[in-house]
Amino acid sequence: MRISKVHKALLFATSARHVIAQNYTNASTSTEPGSTTVNGTAVANPSAFVTNLQVSVDDLWDFFVGPVDVANTTTTVQATPVPSNDLIPPPYIGNYGFPPGRQVPMVTKNESWSFPKAFHLGVAGAAFQIEGAARAEGKGPSTWDVNMHRVPGFALDNSTGDITDNNYYMYKQDIARLAAMGINAYSFSIAWTRLFPFGSGPVNELGIAHYNDVIDTCIQYNITPMATLYHWDMPALLQNKYGGWLGEEIVEDFTEYARVAYSRFGDRVKHWFTINEPIVICTSQYPMPEGYWRNFSIPDIQQQFVCGRNILLAHAQAYRLGKSIVPDSSIAFKNNGGYKVPLTNSSADAEAVQRAWDFNEGWFADPVYLTGDWPSTVNDYVSSFLPPFTSQQKEVILGSSDLFAHDAYTAQFYMVPDAGIESCVANSSNPLYPSCANSTYTYGPAQGNWAIGPSADARAPWLHRATDWFPAFMSYINTTWPSPSIQITEFGFAEPFESSKTLLQDILWDPIRASYYHDYMEAILISLSEGINITAALAWSFVDNLEWNSGFSIRFGMQYVNFTEPSLERHYKASFFEYTNMYKMYVEQ
Numbered sequence: 001m002r003i004s005k006v007h008k009a010l011l012f013a014t015s016a017r018h019v020i021a022q023n024y025t026n027a028s029t030s031t032e033p034g035s036t037t038v039n040g041t042a043v044a045n046p047s048a049f050v051t052n053l054q055v056s057v058d059d060l061w062d063f064f065v066g067p068v069d070v071a072n073t074t075t076t077v078q079a080t081p082v083p084s085n086d087l088i089p090p091p092y093i094g095n096y097g098f099p100p101g102r103q104v105p106m107v108t109k110n111e112s113w114s115f116p117k118a119f120h121l122g123v124a125g126a127a128f129q130i131e132g133a134a135r136a137e138g139k140g141p142s143t144w145d146v147n148m149h150r151v152p153g154f155a156l157d158n159s160t161g162d163i164t165d166n167n168y169y170m171y172k173q174d175i176a177r178l179a180a181m182g183i184n185a186y187s188f189s190i191a192w193t194r195l196f197p198f199g200s201g202p203v204n205e206l207g208i209a210h211y212n213d214v215i216d217t218c219i220q221y222n223i224t225p226m227a228t229l230y231h232w233d234m235p236a237l238l239q240n241k242y243g244g245w246l247g248e249e250i251v252e253d254f255t256e257y258a259r260v261a262y263s264r265f266g267d268r269v270k271h272w273f274t275i276n277e278p279i280v281i282c283t284s285q286y287p288m289p290e291g292y293w294r295n296f297s298i299p300d301i302q303q304q305f306v307c308g309r310n311i312l313l314a315h316a317q318a319y320r321l322g323k324s325i326v327p328d329s330s331i332a333f334k335n336n337g338g339y340k341v342p343l344t345n346s347s348a349d350a351e352a353v354q355r356a357w358d359f360n361e362g363w364f365a366d367p368v369y370l371t372g373d374w375p376s377t378v379n380d381y382v383s384s385f386l387p388p389f390t391s392q393q394k395e396v397i398l399g400s401s402d403l404f405a406h407d408a409y410t411a412q413f414y415m416v417p418d419a420g421i422e423s424c425v426a427n428s429s430n431p432l433y434p435s436c437a438n439s440t441y442t443y444g445p446a447q448g449n450w451a452i453g454p455s456a457d458a459r460a461p462w463l464h465r466a467t468d469w470f471p472a473f474m475s476y477i478n479t480t481w482p483s484p485s486i487q488i489t490e491f492g493f494a495e496p497f498e499s500s501k502t503l504l505q506d507i508l509w510d511p512i513r514a515s516y517y518h519d520y521m522e523a524i525l526i527s528l529s530e531g532i533n534i535t536a537a538l539a540w541s542f543v544d545n546l547e548w549n550s551g552f553s554i555r556f557g558m559q560y561v562n563f564t565e566p567s568l569e570r571h572y573k574a575s576f577f578e579y580t581n582m583y584k585m586y587v588e589q
């Protein structure tokens with residue numbers, strides 16, 4: 001589709017236009033910015049010229065990305081019934097595969113535990129990681145399209161999001177396969193660039209129609225749709241215009257995008273998440289790769305806090321607007337991070353743990369759930385380069401959430417840095433600065449130096465099965481940032497070596513992931529029995545997908561996907577059965 005009436009694509013600075021005009025009327029001051037001298041006469045400096053281009057969506061792709069791969073299937077695939085054989089669980093889940101007449105191990109159930117009937121047994125995914133159809137139906141390029149195509153080595157295996165799971169055309173079957181397993185909630189993200197190819201300006205009705213049908217398909221299968229507005233796919237044009245999350249203009253543009261999404265989908269979508277994992281966006285997606293984007297000369301280490309400030313303001317404004325457009329909604333941002341265990345019981349380790357919370361979850365949770373402002377440790381650091389929040393901004397931020405949404409995958413130990421906290425805080429070249437909390441995945445020598453739990457795939461070194469810490473984690477959240485309920489908006493596991501297995505039947509047995517889901521569900525049941533109001537579990541993820549910079553080399557799916565075209569066939573892994581079996585065993589009848 002070609003959108004010819006384009007809003008002004010401001011690829012380069014606009015303020016210089018004013019300077020050029022000035023130079024024509026005041027030719028004597030050749031030292032003015034934007035002017036230069038030719039034979040003693042001041043003339044406009046061409047490096048300050050700007051132009052108003054008429055840029056189509058296709059032009060944007062050609063300019064930013066170039067050609068993209070196109071899937072074999074480029075029309076919506078109708079759902080076919082899931083073959084009943086596919087729904088037979090592996091022999092050890094729920095029932096043991098012993099021959100009839102033999103003794104079998106005891107299967108225990110704790111009768112004092114239960115999931116309430118209204119519990120959301122869900123799965124999660126994100127647009128860029130599953131949709132493909134990169135250039136289809138009016139979608140504009142995002143920073144991820146650009147970086148993955150253009151920046152050498154950006155992804156471990158040179159992957160792109162061009163096709164991935166082709167979910168843009170296969171969502172009907174994907175949703176049918178969730179329903180067949182008994183899933184009752186689906187958390188997906190909307191690609192900003194499908195609704196607004198330029199990030200702001202004209203709305204692409206083909207993108208609206210797509211998500212309308214995703215939502216209607218969920219409802220048709222009795223699955224509650226939950227939508228995330230931003231899961232990392234920044235419109236490329238906004239990144240170049242004002243630095244994406246680094247520019248305060250993002251607050252208005254994001255709110256306008258949110259307004260369109262709420263007003264077009266809010267009659268059916270009541271569960272909204274504004275922004276996925278602000279910590280990750282700000283600390284690991286900025287600075288953008290050098291040489292590919294306009295540079296706004298913000299020192300690298302400061303960028304994360306400029307980003308954090310704009311994200312809080314954008315989230316809070318979008319929250320307020322959402323409540324006015326969809327009053328019967330629940331809206332939150334998705335926070336993230338592992339549980340932070342002090343390595344020893346020393347007071348220095350306790351202080352390090354507190355700093356770790358402050359510079360991770362607390363950075364966003366304190367303002368929203370507690371004070372309207374950052375933790376004092378964070379403020380101490382940022383006050384030298386950022387304006388404080390005004391009292392009006394604090395008011396908008398405080399309380400801008402209906403629940404606590406947490407992507408809670410794992411746990412790790414924290415301890416004081418070798419140099420000590422004080423000297424680290426005074427030394428900006430310490431690699432742990434400014435949080436100054438050191439961390440490790442292993443217990444101390446007194447506990448035998450064991451890892452905190454079995455590790456995930458070596459390419460996801462941050463992830464261990466550490467579900468035993470989960471109940472403590474929930475009670476920490478519940479007392480530190482009180483809110484009416486908690487939703488586990490992502491949790492999941494990358495089975496070690498999965499991508500090097502070749503036989504389908506071997507891939508489908510994923511024992512560590514299965515035990516992760518088994519133990520995790522028990523941990524949720526323990527928290528529920530302790531009176532913590534957890535209302536949703538959204539497993540990451542329902543299919544193998546594009547794991548960002550790690551490409552397709554790490555798998556998080558509870559379904560295997562045969563990425564060879566034209567197959568793209570999905571198969572349930574054992575872990576999917578473990579996950580839903582735990583729910584079926586414990587849900588109130």
Ligand code: GBH
Nearest residue numbers: 126276277280336407461462490540547556
């Ligand atoms: C989620 O983030 C994302 O929301 C989702 O898109 C992603 O697919 C899923 O995790 C699985 O990874 O490599 O040591 O530098 C989870 C939080 C934060 C965990 C960044 C990995 C990188 C740690 N992630 N972190 S490291």
